[in-house]
Amino acid sequence: MLTSNISEWPAERAIFPVLHVDLRVVDALHPYALAERARIAANWDEEFAANPALYDNPMLLPRAVTISDGVISGETHVVPYSAFLLWRKTRPVTSAIHLFSLPVIVSSDGAVVAIRMGGHTSNPGRVYCAAGSLDPGDIRDGVCDLDGNMAREVMEETGLALADARSVSGFHALHDRGVITVFRVYHFAETAEQLIERIAAHIAVDPEPEIDEALAIRNADPGQHPYLPFMPLILEWVFAHMR
Template sequence: MLTSNISEWPLERAIFPVLRVDLRVVDGPHPYYRAEQTEIAANWDEEFAANPALYDGLMMLPRAVQIRDGVISGETHVVPYSTFLLWRKARPVASAIHLFSLPVIVSSDNAVIAIRMGKHTSNPGRVYCAAGSLDPGDIRDGICDLDGNMAREVLEETGLTLADARSVSGLHALHDRGVITVFRTYRFAETAAELIDRIGAHILVDPEPEIDEALAIRSSDPAEHLYLPFMPPILEWVFKNAC
């Protein structure tokens, strides 16, 4: 079975430029899913008992990922979300890698607009930029479409349209314990207060909101909020390079 050559990747938590992401979809069950079906089912029963709001939908779980000369490439399979919930507990990177895209929205007054996840989600209370896992709806001609994923997730969670951004940066990424975060910044013409008001209005009319509130972040202090691990280094990079 092909595996990811992590020893050849950039240093963990070091941000690097990305020219292209080429994740090709492979038919058939993921080898990790096939090998761990019993544990996946047992873990799902535990997770669902603790949080019945969880939904075992389909998502993409890559493997055999290479990072070379600014290109992230590899194979990815469609798996149930329960597969990822088990994987993230131990992160067996020889079997699978988690890769997702993160759109970093920056206001005209240089704040990063983030969201706090609701208590009913799989990341309760955590703060990060609106984003979500790649899923089958993000497949274009057999390849994962990260920009399409970012636009969809932001629209669903915040009501904002990324196409309205005044400027868009190139791609960058970092990895940490088998999780690759690929991000780009989207600078909007509105102030942080205006963007937060728009997101708040969206939350009020969303029949199934995933987020509790939107936040304006103006520093990279890792203790300011309950961040997921990728957020502090990305915030530090953004405030140095994009604000």
């Protein structure tokens, strides 16, 4: 059984290049979800009472991840979202790791176009790039498809097609308290204002929008918006390397 080699990972919160991601799906119940069933259910009752708009949909939560020579490998299981919510509160990294992919949209005039999450979501009001957890729809031949996940999430949340953008950065990643963020930069031919107008039009016709608005970020000031923890680090890297 694969075990995480956390002591051999790059330094926490340091961005490193990624050559390949091989996250294989195990067709079995996640040991963490089994062992913590009672606590997961109790925590879900609390979360749902506070926010009845939440859905306990299936997602992918890795059991173990190794990082070596730029290759991220792991084994992941399908779990209910409620299992992740408890894990996020307690962070037992020996039982599970969270890994997700983040497309960083850069406009033709050099801004990062991010989104502010809706108040009904599990990250209300927080600002980051349009993205979402891996779910069963992102499985291809038993392996997680990060590119497909990013394209789907961006289309669902913003109406933009990553196929219309140019990517030159390859994958990079960072990890923080058991969360691995794998990101790639996508350059669009349109200005930030044009992209924000397109996203606003998409939100206006979306019957269940996940985001409140799109916004242009032009510097890495960590206090500019209520970011999720990974965003200031990624913004600093993007503005230093990719504009």
